[in-house]
Amino acid sequence: MALPVVYLLIRAFEADAQQAMDLIFRRRNLDLLFNTLSLTAGVLFLSTLLSYPLAWVTARTDLPFRKTVTTLAILPLAIPGYVMAYTLLSLGGANGTIFTLFGLEFPRISGYIGALLSVTFYTYPYLYLNLRSGFMGLDPAQEEAARSLGYNTRQIFFNIWVPHLKPAYLSGALIIGLYVLGDFGAVSLMRYETISYALFMQYAGSYDRIYAAWLALMLISITATILFAEARLLKGLRLSRVGTGAMRYRNSTLGRWTGFVFAGIGLIVASSLIVPMGTVLFWMTKGATHASWLDVGQSVLNSMSASAPAALLACAMAVPLAYVSVRYPSALSGFFERIAWFGFATPPLALGLAFIFFSLGVAPWLYQSITLLVVAYAIHYLAEALGPIRSALYQAPPRLEEAARSLGFSPFHAFRKATLPLLRNGTIAGAAFVFLSAMKELPITFMLAPVGFESLAMNVWGYTNEAMFADAAPFALILLLLSSVFVGLLFTREIKP
Amino acid sequence: MSVLLRVNALTKRFTPDSPPVVEDVSFDVGENEIFAILGPSGCGKTTTLRMIAGFERADKGSVELNNLVVECAHAHVSPDKRGVGFVFQEYALFPHLSVADNIAFGLPSLSKTDRKIRVEAMIELAGLSGFEARKPHELSGGQQQRVALARALAPMPKIILLDEPFSNLDAVLRQSTRHEIRSMLKKAGLSAILVTHDQEEALSFADRIAVMNKGKVEQIGTPEDVYETPRTEFVALFLGRTNLIKAKARGMEAWTELGALMIDRPMDGDVTLSIRPEHLTLERVNESNCNGCCGTILNREFKGHDITYKIQLQKSECLVHTDNRVNFVAGDRVVVKPVEPAVVLN
Numbered sequence: 148m149a150l151p152v153v154y155l156l157i158r159a160f161e162a163d164a165q166q167a168m169d170l171i172f173r174r175r176n177l178d179l180l181f182n183t184l185s186l187t188a189g190v191l192f193l194s195t196l197l198s199y200p201l202a203w204v205t206a207r208t209d210l211p212f213r214k215t216v217t218t219l220a221i222l223p224l225a226i227p228g229y230v231m232a233y234t235l236l237s238l239g240g241a242n243g244t245i246f247t248l249f250g251l252e253f254p255r256i257s258g259y260i261g262a263l264l265s266v267t268f269y270t271y272p273y274l275y276l277n278l279r280s281g282f283m284g285l286d287p288a289q290e291e292a293a294r295s296l297g298y299n300t301r302q303i304f305f306n307i308w309v310p311h312l313k314p315a316y317l318s319g320a321l322i323i324g325l326y327v328l329g330d331f332g333a334v335s336l337m338r339y340e341t342i343s344y345a346l347f348m349q350y351a352g353s354y355d356r357i358y359a360a361w362l363a364l365m366l367i368s369i370t371a372t373i374l375f376a377e378a379r380l381l382k383g384l385r386l387s388r389v390g391t392g393a394m395r396y397r398n399s400t401l402g403r404w405t406g407f408v409f410a411g412i413g414l415i416v417a418s419s420l421i422v423p424m425g426t427v428l429f430w431m432t433k434g435a436t437h438a439s440w441l442d443v444g445q446s447v448l449n450s451m452s453a454s455a456p457a458a459l460l461a462c463a464m465a466v467p468l469a470y471v472s473v474r475y476p477s478a479l480s481g482f483f484e485r486i487a488w489f490g491f492a493t494p495p496l497a498l499g500l501a502f503i504f505f506s507l508g509v510a511p512w513l514y515q516s517i518t519l520l521v522v523a524y525a526i527h528y529l530a531e532a533l534g535p536i537r538s539a540l541y542q543a544p545p546r547l548e549e550a551a552r553s554l555g556f557s558p559f560h561a562f563r564k565a566t567l568p569l570l571r572n573g574t575i576a577g578a579a580f581v582f583l584s585a586m587k588e589l590p591i592t593f594m595l596a597p598v599g600f601e602s603l604a605m606n607v608w609g610y611t612n613e614a615m616f617a618d619a620a621p622f623a624l625i626l627l628l629l630s631s632v633f634v635g636l637l638f639t640r641e642i643k644p
Numbered sequence: 645m646s647v648l649l650r651v652n653a654l655t656k657r658f659t660p661d662s663p664p665v666v667e668d669v670s671f672d673v674g675e676n677e678i679f680a681i682l683g684p685s686g687c688g689k690t691t692t693l694r695m696i697a698g699f700e701r702a703d704k705g706s707v708e709l710n711n712l713v714v715e716c717a718h719a720h721v722s723p724d725k726r727g728v729g730f731v732f733q734e735y736a737l738f739p740h741l742s743v744a745d746n747i748a749f750g751l752p753s754l755s756k757t758d759r760k761i762r763v764e765a766m767i768e769l770a771g772l773s774g775f776e777a778r779k780p781h782e783l784s785g786g787q788q789q790r791v792a793l794a795r796a797l798a799p800m801p802k803i804i805l806l807d808e809p810f811s812n813l814d815a816v817l818r819q820s821t822r823h824e825i826r827s828m829l830k831k832a833g834l835s836a837i838l839v840t841h842d843q844e845e846a847l848s849f850a851d852r853i854a855v856m857n858k859g860k861v862e863q864i865g866t867p868e869d870v871y872e873t874p875r876t877e878f879v880a881l882f883l884g885r886t887n888l889i890k891a892k893a894r895g896m897e898a899w900t901e902l903g904a905l906m907i908d909r910p911m912d913g914d915v916t917l918s919i920r921p922e923h924l925t926l927e928r929v930n931e932s933n934c935n936g937c938c939g940t941i942l943n944r945e946f947k948g949h950d951i952t953y954k955i956q957l958q959k960s961e962c963l964v965h966t967d968n969r970v971n972f973v974a975g976d977r978v979v980v981k982p983v984e985p986a987v988v989l990n
Contacts, residue, residue: 549736
């Protein structure tokens, strides 16, 4: 993980001082930075607007069908950003869905608004999930205590809820921020120039690799700044319940507002779920004849041939890493774990570029090989495997291994017989997360895939980029199906309604 | 009785600069003996037990099993090679294995038939017949406890170490389980070390007790010994209610606020005495028995078969535990009479 980044630095500093200055302090960088930050701010604002009320009604009110609403609010996670962009792009324009269906020519959504909508719709569930569990953990007794001390609803909102939900909000916002920084598929299709997009253009188009390296470093430093700020903001926050006793939930009554709330939920579900799915199905009926199912099958196989080994590799790295960090927590094991998280947080294009430089510099035979792609996937998604394996390890107390030791087993056998069986489900879940994420992955695949290797995601992107919506549909459909499995898994593991 | 386990001057620090959690702890455990280490939480008793099992290294001192050194500063036999059974406070049953498989876990070297016979015998011994196929989470606390013990007993260790094994059981179950396990151990002819913070548990379960405080052993003896003749203030207070009295001793007698008392060993000068409330009784004041050493009843606690009185003496207070035929009310003037000699503390 560290080595590729070192190579990124080496490449960047190949420029002499004057050239580097020119590259860093050019007007264009400022524009890119402004575009990136305004997209981040916009997405955060819009997702807050969507998730805060949604989290409150599903966690703390008597709204009927709360479980179903929760599921519907999480499902957009299954729609990759570039599929969302594909949907929005294909709506308007002369050959768009609306024109084909109703004969009305509707302006095509693109640029900032397009990027904003497509990124928001597939990332807002992260904020929703965090806020929802924040609301669930809110101790009603605190609210009652404040009420008995004379606070009104507005004061309770600002003095109790806002500070209490802060950690949940920040961690949700962090994930969204990282997605916006790393997003390539949606912004590139929407022709909205962020740093990620420019990095790709620079790499793919003009082959100015030194400038590409500097853009990657800019992305990495923004990411690091965000991570650092988050750690600072969360430092010393301790908001768990201090007292004991059962929590008594008293959910607010919605009464005549229920209909209004359902209308809002309907609007969100329609735009984030029904429209994308409907669009894909619509274009399927238009174009399934053109599309060669052979191509689809080939790209499923391609995607799998890289994703499956990546899942295995990620788990093989995650099991010892999780074991050491849970059983022998130390500065060193904490450092390794942070590297895993940093691999996840690093914008995929920057990571891809780092791997390219690394392979060209150290092992040219690795350049454009499946092996390199697999390693890059595994490192990028290591954190996804680490999560479930870590929590499974917490279910396997060290006493179990000690019990096995006292019954005559060597340290390795004690681990294998007493702990490993308990990690099975966690490891399977971790492998599944990595596998499904790698199947959907676009930018890393773009940069590292061997010539002629075309994954599902690359096909969706490629056809949409050429406005060949019908040809993109079958690939998008398969991706949607795979992603729903991912979300189903996430749902059963992480969310206990 | 021959010595099975010898713990010699064991010392352990978790970090080089911190005070020792276990300091200079020594004791022997004989064959077929049940030994208890009793002390408040944080006194180092569990650490001592874990060093005997081999889960922690000792900084100084040694552990000998059957006259072989298994632990000292430069040698460490790993836990799997010691043949010591261990029962954990939270049982540590393998959640993915059935009761029978948990018990068979430590028997990989036995042939299939031998293993089956052994497991059956253990299930019988632990009174778990009919539960062989259950998973640990389908058992009650007491049953889980017995599986943990059967699993530790199955490989037939010479000695078994029990780390607060009863603390997760409710009060009623605790007493009966304690009784069952004591008879299981005695039937199997095993030695055991029990670690506990519950004085009643140690007194009723063990043949001998070591009382630990702040990493050190304060006293070792039979339950009767440590209860009736505590050697330190800590032991006297930890094993039940007591009266600590400042006194001037000469020979076998000491002078106190209660008047002259017999003491358990000859002493001269200022001493602290311990006398248990049940070793005192009360008499109504009359001209012949007072000698200026009488007191007033402050309050009484009627507990059915006995009564505890709190008496205000000239400077201090004392507790007296009498049977329910000695009847006084608050405000009565009384004389406190010892029925046993007081114990001189070090």
